[in-house]
Structure formats: structure tokens, C-alpha cells
Amino acid sequence: MAEQNILFWERQRFKQFWLWVVVLGVASIFWGGFVSQVLLGGGFGNNPVYSVQVVLLFVLMGLGFPIFFYSMKLTTVVQPGELQVRFWPFHLRPKRIPLHSVRDYERITYHPIREYGGWGIRWGFRGKAYNMSGNEGVQLHFYNRKPLLIGSQNAEKLFEAIRQAKEMKG
Template sequence: MNAPVLFREVQKMNQMWVWLIVAIPIIISWYGAYQQLLLGKPFGNNPAPDWMILLYFLIFGILFPIFFYSIKLVTEVRKDGLSVRFYPFHLSFKTFPFETVRNYEVRTYNPLRDYGGWGIRYGPKGKAYTTAGNRGVLFEFADGKKIKKLMIGSQIPEKFAEAVRRGIKR
């Protein structure tokens, strides 16, 4: 049975500039399918066969936007530890027991410079789970003799850190 949840935050990839970039293949696939499959006009200078246009439309016009829309970072602080799930990449929560937490602090960071962007990232300052913004909680975990760092992005990092403090106190 799961421990009671002290804190929960669900974040989605909702930056406008990201959706504008994602929209490019979506619009092209919809337009190409409309042009060639519905109007019967070849799409492009060297048109692909109809089956390929249909496949491209299904992948980039339907499945890709559904996949991208489903991406979310779920962070929970429970009595037994910190749990993180970056759906759909993590099939279940990754849990970090409080006993392994050596330090944590609310931080403002540069997602591009420090971690190489948003998502599940590995950068010069360690690993990060981020979806938007530039604030979060930086954790240091003991892994044997080695310390591992993990930045977890948050829109409400002070509440997140306070829940971690309450959880560790228990």
C-alpha cells in the first residue's frame, strides 16, 4: 500500500514556444494529407504514395500530438520518501527514500546551460527532471560513497521543499 501523500504536483510541457515547434510537423502532415488524400492533388515536387502520406499523417498528425500532450512530470512527497514519475517515459514512480537525502534546497537554475534544456536531462550539474520554468529543488542523494545530484523542476518549489522537510522530520 502506498504511503499517504504530503505533496503532489503535476506539470505539463505547456510553453508556447515548444508547442509552436511541435506544431510544424503536425500542420505539414495535416495539410499534406488534405492536399493529396482528399483533394487528389500531389503534395510536393516528388510526392510520396498515398499509403506513405497516410502513415505520415497518422504518426505526425495524430500520434505525435497525443504523445506530446501526454507528457507530464508528477512529483509526490510521501511519508516514506520522494517519488517522481516523468510519464510516459517512467512506467512507475521512481522513489528516493528520505534516508538517502543528504541535502536539498530551492534553486533558480538555467535549464539550457545547466542541464541542456527541459525533460529528463543530464548536464554538467547532474540529472534533472523539468518541464517548464527555471526553479526547482536540488537534491543530493547518498549512493554508497558517491553523492548523486538531482534537480526536480517545480512551479511551487517552496511548498515542495517544505513537504520534504515535513517528511524527513517524521
């Protein structure tokens, strides 16, 4: 299989400071319980659970929760005639969007919380969105389904790459 010409490639991660404060704040509660009950031998809380349960919760929430958020990434690739979006770990394979199914597209500035309820894989009144941070992206309008927003830190370059890829038609 010949390597396709990549017109645009972007990988994004969650980088909002407030999000990491929340994630690490939740994890720190489980770190505290682990240290207090398992390492220091005391009880954690008024009605402590078994140490095995504390270890399990520590592994899941104290370690797993932050690692899960850190591992999330949104990869966007534009090739002739096709756009690929992959939101790891939810998409094991990229979602392929043939550009011939795109009726129109526009570079937009949007309100992530008001219009889509936040960042991630989101559904709103304006359709579906894949976004990680920021408030810019390219909205795709299809012939046969609701619009799709692809958030980007380089929305202008993404828009231009889609224009070129649509003209090239694979």
C-alpha cells in the same frame, strides 16, 4: 495496504508557447500533405510518395506527435520518508527516492537550457533533472550519486514537504 499521508502532490505538463508552436508547426506540415494528396487527390511536393505512406506519416506525425507531447506529464509526490517522480510516458512506474539516501537538499533557481539543455528528463554537469517548465525546483544531493533536480511550479512547497517527510522517515 494503508494509504500513505501525502505531503505534496504536483502534476505538470509542457506549457511553453514556443514549444507548442514548434510541435503544431511540424504537425501542420503533415496535415497539409494529407489534405493535399489524400483528400484533394493532388501530389504533395516534387516527388510525392504513395498515399498510404502519406496517411501513415499523417497518423504518426500529424496526430501522434502532438498527442505524445500533450500526454507527457511530470508527477511529483512526497510522502513520509519518500519522494516519487514519474515522467509519463517514459516511467511506467514512479521512481521512488528514499529520503534517507538524500544527504542535503536545496531550493534553487536554475537556467534550464544552459545547465541541463532544456526541459524533460535531462542530464547536465550538475546531475540529472526532471523538469517541465519554469526555472525553479529542489535539488537533492545524495551520499552515493550525482545530484537530482526536481523542477516544480511550487518549489517552496516541495522543499517544505521534503523537509517534513525527511523528519517523519516513513
